[in-house]
Amino acid sequence: MRDLFLLDPTVTFLNHGSFGATPRVVFETYQRWQLELERQPVEFLGRRHDCLLDDARARLAEYLHVPDVDNLVYVMNATWGVNVVARSIMLQPGDEILSTNHEYGACVNAWHHTCDRTGATWIQADIPLPLPSDEEIVEIVWSRVTPRTKVLYLSHITSSTASTFPVAALCKRAREAGILSVIDGAHAPGQIPLDLAAIDPDIYTGNPHKWLCSPKGSGFLYARPEHHPWMHALVISWGYGDPASAGWGMGAPDAPLLVARHQYQGTRDIAAFLSVPAAIDFQREHDWESVRARCHALAVEAQQRVSDLTGIPAPVPPDHYAQMALCEMPASVDLPTLKRRLYDEHRVEVPVIAWNGRKFIRVSVQGYNTPVDIDTLLSALKAVISTQNVRIDAG
Ligand SMILES: Cc1ncc(COP(=O)(O)O)c(C=O)c1O
Structure with a gap:
């Protein structure tokens, strides 16, 4: 498949995990979207923006097994998705955010910021290597739950230790205990079959631009509807307050709250999001x-x-x-x-x-x-x- 990608043939490239790599045909789709934008920027970003993104969201929702597309929105990347949650959540001093010692440093920083902002505490369950069984991982994490645990934050596939965690079992226990589950799926889409309906997290963010091979800057954020009201965009824009103002003020009066708030973030290039269906097609065709x-x-x-x-x-x-x-x-x-x-x-x-x-x-x-x-x-x-x-x- 090497010829289908744009990678430098003089390099033995064994680091797809850090930033992904995009097939030529998907990259051409991405560039076609950019050219179309520049042919008539007002038509593209003013009139067609919401409809184009609705179609691209629907394709991603089907791929991820998200039954209600209104619970899914494109964001730039998984760091962005984690930040939306970490920077919006209202916690009290003494509340606990439970996680593990395998998490991605940039996202841990976002949660440390939450702790600094709210007085909450970061609790880290230590999962050893060699990695224990799924059942043992669940027990190790759960042994750190206390009456003050409000958030369970976990990677689906960890960055430093390349380990798949049993997130479905942990999300189920968290739901039963009234704890918010937030899953960082940066490495999951495209690398493992992903069924968000089966995992049933409260919140899940992921990166099609890694293993699904879409262009850089195509992440997503999924959230169950009861959480949409407290999840504020990192960039407050037209969708704040009156959903009718979503989409460059031209009106998507019936835009669901998550989409209204997070889909328009000021002027930006949405070509990477629009190319995700081409990446899904590429993998299916191959x-x-x-x-x-x-x-x-x-x-x-x-x-x-x-x-x-x-x-x-x-x-x-x-x-x-x-x-x-x-x-x-x-x-x-x-x-x-x-x-x-x-x-x-x-x-x-x-x-x-x-x-x-x-x-x-x-x-x-x-x-x-x-x-x-x-x-x-x-x-x-x-x-x-x-x-x-x-x-x-x-x-
Ligand atoms: C577990 C995990 N979370 C988040 C990220 C951040 O991804 P991005 O830089 O696309 O936001 C990575 C990147 O490798 C990661 O491995």
């Missing part, structure tokens, strides 16, 4: 279930080969990841040097991660990767590690 299965198998193989090289067992078992494999590095590796040498000397783009005093690389496998990419990673790792005075106990 039998993405099979692509995912092939990528998973290659990720598992990569993880096994790195373990064989380092002698360190896999920190996350294959049934807890899809297309991103976490591989632990020897403690004596210097991570910045490893990253620099993998890229400068071997043109291998792979993230190095420091987490909880341990060192990892996170290998992303996407449709355009082949076994040759994994061979290149392994020989590059071998070369760098053998000249870094790294102690390897086995393998």
